[in-house]
Amino acid sequence: MSDQPVIQTRGLTRYFGPKPAVYELNLAVPRGSVFAFLGRNGSGKSTTIRMLLGLLAPSRGGGTILGFDIRRLPPEARARIGYLTEEHQLYGWMNARDCGEFQSRFYPRWSEKIFQGVIDHFGLKPEARVKDLSRGERAGLSLALTLAPDPELLILDDPALGLDPVARRALVESMIYLTRRSDRTIFFSTHDLADIERVADYVAVLDHSVLRACCPVEAFRNEVRQVRLRFAGPPPKLPPLPGLLQATRTESGMRLVFVRYNEAIERSLNTLGPDQIEVSAVSLEDALISYLGERGEKSFILSEAEAPL
């Protein structure tokens, strides 16, 4: 991986009216990574992606993609980026093969082999008309059209949205196939936590327009710990604790989820006089859900390069 991130933003901000859709985003996507961009609906993921591609002007801040300023992306930069969005325009009267031929004329590096490979992988017949395709097949065709130009950077805006499990698996397999070219970067937004665990090296979490994590997946996972406390009677009231993401009470115990759990926190917990304290790892899925949930206080995991907010 080269040092220069494939995507880098500084204070990237976009307002719609008085409300920021994306606020002060500092994002760095390393070359060759599979980067998951996670957030709940309306958290600003698509707005971010549209700004990265120069489809929407930032209100403030800016960034680079493949080293080019996102406000002035030249056509040669666009040709190196594959962008897959839900609203991929396909003509209903064309068949799959027509779509490929039509698209191929715009791309000098078009690979018929990749196009065919993806089409086959999704079980599509080249003669099938677009208007007769199922949702999963349409997604497969869109993906084939996006991948065939052999893009150096692939940006997928919620590619798994609305796909059934079989089509979703085919999508994930295609993404893994794509990592064969080791300098290729895949940046995808998603809701699907299991897919992140399978394919992503890095994860960024966007919450209410603010970036709350941006780091390697393993680092993210290591930062989140679950602590179970058992008490003789009803659990006492919790003092303010740094890094508390989630707290669940039962009759005689508590389950707390922390980011950056440490000895100081453990000492505070001990003052509550529990019979037992048990610290354990959580699944990536639980870690991400705790992180995205509303309870507990907000805290941040950012990569070393980023200044803490």
Add this chain to the structure above:
Amino acid sequence: MSLSITISTGSSTPIYKQITDQVRLAVATGKLSIDDQLPSVRALAEELVLNPNTVARAYGDLAREGLIEARAGRGVFIIRKRKVFTREEGRRRLEPLLDSLIGEAMAMDFTGDDLRQAFEKKLNQWKDKGGCRNNE
């Protein structure tokens, strides 16, 4: 012999560790022996539908432990297991395993004597497989 590795997402055990655990167990139980070949990083990644870096990380850990070795142009092979943990570190790792074993057994109403017997029996089975030595 070949080993079929399976993984599950959503577990509190990271996927790379699920892979290393299964290879270690297969070697310890004799399912895999010296000079057996493992799938390449790429092949295993595609088979399990995983990012190849995850498999590479697991193989890296196993190689550092002296359990496997990548031979240029030929693939990844099981080699003789070298002792990698100090006695003290080993003890530290054994402790939680024992706690979990005894805890679960107690929850199933086994007595200490039941456990000792079961443990002895199991040790003998492993000794027959050449897996666990006795002190001289």
